[in-house]
Amino acid sequence: MPRLEEIHDNLLDRLKEARGQGWLGEVAAIEASMAAAEDKLASMREMAAKHTTTSLGMPDFHPSVGRRASGS
Numbered sequence: 001m002p003r004l005e006e007i008h009d010n011l012l013d014r015l016k017e018a019r020g021q022g023w024l025g026e027v028a029a030i031e032a033s034m035a036a037a038e039d040k041l042a043s044m045r046e047m048a049a050k051h052t053t054t055s056l057g058m059p060d061f062h063p064s065v066g067r068r069a070s071g072s
Contacts, residue, residue, distance in 0.1 A: 001044050008037045 011034045018026040 004037060004041055011037065
């Protein structure tokens, strides 16, 4: 996620430059890339928020497990 955030920030800088230079085709391409990056970041944040650890507890072994019956 940090790398994708870095890419998004770089796209913002490129977008400012492209608008300043009047590169309309480049602006459109960068905006599309930014939208994809924003969608992916939102998805990653959502997954991270949902991810929780589930405690499975300790197994409860019956006291006779692994013991031989008397008289064997």
